[in-house]
Amino acid sequence: MSTLLRIDSSPRSNSISRELTDVFVAEYAANNPGTKVIIRDLVATPPPFVTEEWISNSFAPADQQDLKVLALSNELTDEFLAADIIVIGMPMYNFGVPANVKAWIDQIVRAGRTFGFGENGIVGLAGGRKIVSLISRNGAFKEGEPAGPWNHQEVYLSHLAGLLGITETYAVAVQSRSQYDRLPEFKQEAFAEIKALVERLSGSAIAAVA
Numbered sequence: 001m002s003t004l005l006r007i008d009s010s011p012r013s014n015s016i017s018r019e020l021t022d023v024f025v026a027e028y029a030a031n032n033p034g035t036k037v038i039i040r041d042l043v044a045t046p047p048p049f050v051t052e053e054w055i056s057n058s059f060a061p062a063d064q065q066d067l068k069v070l071a072l073s074n075e076l077t078d079e080f081l082a083a084d085i086i087v088i089g090m091p092m093y094n095f096g097v098p099a100n101v102k103a104w105i106d107q108i109v110r111a112g113r114t115f116g117f118g119e120n121g122i123v124g125l126a127g128g129r130k131i132v133s134l135i136s137r138n139g140a141f142k143e144g145e146p147a148g149p150w151n152h153q154e155v156y157l158s159h160l161a162g163l164l165g166i167t168e169t170y171a172v173a174v175q176s177r178s179q180y181d182r183l184p185e186f187k188q189e190a191f192a193e194i195k196a197l198v199e200r201l202s203g204s205a206i207a208a209v210a
């Protein structure tokens with residue numbers, strides 16, 4: 001049985017990225033019966049920015065940490081580590097991830113829990129998981145497209161995943177929302193991509209168990 005952590009970050013009631021996470025989670029659950037879904041809505045409960053107190057505690061030895069200061073960070077990190085697959089629905093904001101997603105990342109990149117220090121530098125401790133980014137944005141930011149070099153969202157998430165030892169990252173994006181007449185078509189394309197991705201990930205999950 002797999003555990004899926006669903007993260008949503010758009011504040012909009014007509015959010016496209018939330019539609020993408022809806023579709024992904026439904027498809028994944030249908031393909032992987034018994035999947036446990038953990039929901040984390042970063043708009044309903046925005047993670048705070050880290051503080052000086054947070055930093056000193058998170059880098060202290062485990063038996064010297066003030067657990068009250070790290071309570072939320074530990075809860076978010078537990079959720080992250082409990083999941084085999086982490087699905088992040090998000091808009092592109094100013095070429096990158098929205099601030100609530102960045103704040104969540106800062107809470108779950110934890111020394112001794114999701115990364116450690118080895119002889120040759122940082123080692124990821126969260127390997128074996130998959131991260132799926134489901135993105136909505138206006139511009140043409142795919143590889144080879146005009147704004148491709150300014151896509152600091154997908155590249156950033158791949159680098160971040162690498163820090164944690166996660167090598168499997170995927171992204172599906174709906175683009176050009178401002179072309180309202182073509183939006184249904186763009187969404188259908190993304191839904192089809194999600195369906196194909198879920199089939200691929202479900203296939204590899206079955207192969208890994210067999």
Ligand SMILES: Cc1cc2nc3c(=O)[nH]c(=O)nc-3n(C[C@H](O)[C@H](O)[C@H](O)COP(=O)(O)O)c2cc1C
Pocket residue numbers: 010011012014015016017018090091092093094095096136137138139140177
């Ligand atoms: C503050 C802000 C910044 C944005 N920055 C970008 C951007 O850099 N590139 C882009 O293509 N779209 C940008 N957009 C457009 C959103 O990514 C787009 O409206 C998207 O559909 C929002 O996702 P949602 O429908 O899930 O809320 C921005 C929108 C807002 C509100």
